[in-house]
Amino acid sequence: MRVTLALSAAPDIVSNPTDIVLVLDRSGSMAGAPPAPVAAAARAAGIVIYCIGLVGADGVDANVLNEWATDPDASHVAVTPDAADLENLFADLAVNISKPGATKIVIDEEVNSDFAIVSVSQPDKGSAMIVDAHRLQWNIEQLGVTGNEGAALEFFIRHTGDTGGTKLVNRSITYQDAEGNLVSFPQPSVRVDCDVVVHPEKCPLPVDVTVGGCKDSIVVDLGDTYLESLGRIVQLDVTVKNVCPNRRVALAIILTEMDENGMEYQRGMKAITIPAHQYPTCRDVLVKRVKFVLPEDLNVSGGTPRSLCGPRNLKVRFIAHNIDTDYRCCELVATV
The missing domain is CATH 2.60.40 (Immunoglobulin-like)
Structure with a gap:
C-alpha cells in the first residue's frame, strides 16, 4: 500500500498583509459575485487563500472550500463545528502564518504494529530514511521561507497483521521545526481484507555454536528435538x-x-x-x-x-x- 505524507509552508505575511486572504463560510451566508473565479484570480496573483468553514445548523460544503483555497487543501482548509472551536482554530492559524516559513523540519512517523514499512521514495524536499520496520524520519532544511511551498513524501507499507478490518495506518506522527510551528496531520485508514492464515509449525529457535580457531571439527550435544505435526x-x-x-x-x-x-x-x-x-x-x-x-x-x-x-x-x-x-x-x- 502507498502512503503519501504532505505539508506546506509560506513566508511571513504580517509585514505584507495583502498576500493573504481568510475566507469564512457560514454555509450559504456569502453574497455578491461568484467566489470561485475571484479566488482563482487571487491565487494566480500569488495571494495565499485560507478557507475556514463553520458548520452551523445547515452544514458546509468542504469541496467548495477546497476549490477556493490555495493548494494543498490539507493545510489551507479547515472545517470547525462551532464558534468555540473556531476561536482556537484562528489562534493556531495566527501563530503559523506570522512565522517565516519553517526551517530545520523533522517529521517522525511510526506506523501501527499491523503494518511494516517496505520502502521510502525520494521526497521532493529534503531527505527521508527508514529507522526500523515501523518508523521513518523525514528531514527538510527549509520550507516556505521565500515563497509558498509544499512538500510530499511517498512510502510503501505491507500489512503484517493476522486480522482484517478498517485500520489506522499511523501509531504516531510528530512534527518539529526551529520556529515552533504547529502542524496537524490527518489520520489515514485502510480497509484490510485478509485471508485466513494458519501457521501450524513455528520457526525453530536457533542454537548458537562456535567453532574455535585452528580446529577442524567440533562435537556439541544440542539436547533433544521432537518430531513435528504428528x-x-x-x-x-x-x-x-x-x-x-x-x-x-x-x-x-x-x-x-x-x-x-x-x-x-x-x-x-x-x-x-x-x-x-x-x-x-x-x-x-x-x-x-x-x-x-x-x-x-x-x-x-x-x-x-x-x-x-x-x-x-x-x-x-x-x-x-x-x-x-x-x-x-x-x-x-x-x-x-
Missing part, C-alpha cells in the same frame, strides 16, 4: 446391509475420542451418498476407505505427549437411511 490417519470400512435396488443411501460416520474419565470429544463427521445398485434384489454394499485425520495435539487418550507410542481410544457411530422412496406426501391426483 498424527494418525484412521481408515474405516463399513458394510451397509440389505440395500434395495434403485435406492440411493445417505451414510453418516461420526468419530469421537474418549479420555481417561470416559468423556467423549468430537473428532469428525462425514456424510456420504452411496449410489443406487441395479441388482434385482436387496444387496449388502461395502463402503471402503473412509478416512479421518487425528492430529496428535488433540490426543486426550493419555500416554506420552508428542508421541505416537500411546493408544488413541476412539468411538465410531453410523447412521444410514434411504434417500429415494416410493412414498409421496400430499400429492393431489385429479381424475377427469
